Amino acid sequence: MTEFAGKTILVTGSTRGIGAAAARLFLERGGSVILHGRRQADVDAAVARLSTTYSGRVRGLSADLSDRTACRALAASIETLDVLVNCGGIFHEAAIAETSPTLWDETVAVNLTAPWVLAQSLLPKLRASRGAIVNVASDAALLGYAGCVAYCASKGALVGLTRALATELTPDVRVLCVCPGPTETDMMRASISVAPDRDKARQQWASYTLLNRVASPVEIGEAILLAASPRASYLTGSLIMADGGATAGKRV
Amino acid sequence: MAEVTFDYGGRVALVTGAGRGLGFATAKTLHQAGATVAVNDRTAESCQAVIARLGGGPRLIAAPADLATTDGPVQAVAQATANGRLDFLINNAAVNVERPIAATDDAHWDQHLSVILRASFLTVQAALPFLRSSRGCIVNIASELGLHAIANNVAYVSAKHGLIAMTKAMAIELAPSGIRANAICPGTMDTELMQECARDSGDPESYYAAFNRYHPIGRLATPDEVAAFVLCLLSPAAAYMTGAAVAIDGGSTAGRL
């Protein structure tokens, strides 16, 4: 498949997890991908892994998403861009009382402000290509979960950012939001690993969905590719709920 | 407007951004209903002016603090809870300055995100011990722009969407403690801010006419009627409501006229 042939796609947070799965799918379908991660060594390793198969179409950039200056420098180093996928994000469990201002600020900086700064800085390039922005939020943008108030707030705000950008950038740039439900990535594994009963914690995540299972990163990657695809030419400002039905209803 | 009366005698409320607009109307209505009201605004003068307008007396507490700062929200709560009690927390303070994407600089973004979202988190966190013992109630003043977007307001729209998501997370986490948290999503209210914007537009009449058309009900909301609804949410009539984001927008988010 060559749906993304000739297109350049930046995927933040793509050295692992959902971002890595999406990046690989973009490459499989002909795209040129700019991988991104916080640490240069991780980026280099990810680029090396994919270069054997997709030589000439993969490169990588590192930047700390909590640092706006670094985000702007990253944007400035990109010449042309068709799709920006804001996938980098952090999740720390903390009750309201235990959420320090630092944790709050870091969560908002990475999950909301970085997507905003990247979208703003890359806008001229995305306008020129009549491109698309895909923000990766979460079902937690619409559903409140106990013990992660900063995460829920940041992801809810990311939905607002999506809608605001879509409203203002139409018809030049389509802006969409993919909201994954519980997905088997390091983010989830970290949360499960600190649970007193890991099997129960895994089943708890699954139980939030109608499908009663967690997603694989590739399943979310497919939703991201759909959003970015020209096949989605009439989709803008919308939420693609890739959440196994979590926001559609509850299993009693 | 139909009169509904509430008796909040013995209850203590903190209203942020109560210097004018909806915050003032809410402080006034709560005070009339017998509550002790802590009035927050950016400056001590502004808080004192509100207290004077409401006639002064022991049921009014000044709680000045700049909520855009890290310590401001904690200071506001500390002053409000000087007597060891808090029943109601109304996060109302906000800034709303329209800017196109290209002109939205860091200071603009940070101001909106800190006053609307971060401060509302930090006041709740600071108020939590008091709300736990009173089995209290939180009302976050969001906006219809927490439910959908308009152009040229990216920081405000993002922050208000975040406020609604935050309200839901709080509602879920605090439900077992008997604390309710809800958000309201007003449409356009005829506040001082609106009047200033109308005046600045140079043509107040068509400015208002455009906003009236935008809301299917055909007029703007009055701060008093929105404040009355806040009092409803605080009352036992809303005892089963938590985690809701209630549109009070003249039908604006319901559809297209």
Ligand SMILES: NC(=O)c1ccc[n+]([C@@H]2O[C@H](COP(=O)([O-])OP(=O)(O)OC[C@H]3O[C@@H](n4cnc5c(N)ncnc54)[C@H](O)[C@@H]3O)[C@@H](O)[C@H]2O)c1
């Ligand atoms: N006016 C509308 O049409 C409308 C529509 C939807 C939602 N809202 C929301 O309703 C609430 C009240 O709006 P309003 O029209 O009364 O606004 P307003 O501008 O008239 O009043 C806002 C108040 O917040 C205070 N404030 C701002 N920054 C502060 C800070 N850093 N620290 C402490 N106080 C601060 C201001 O001093 C002022 O008293 C806001 O949350 C607003 O977003 C308003």
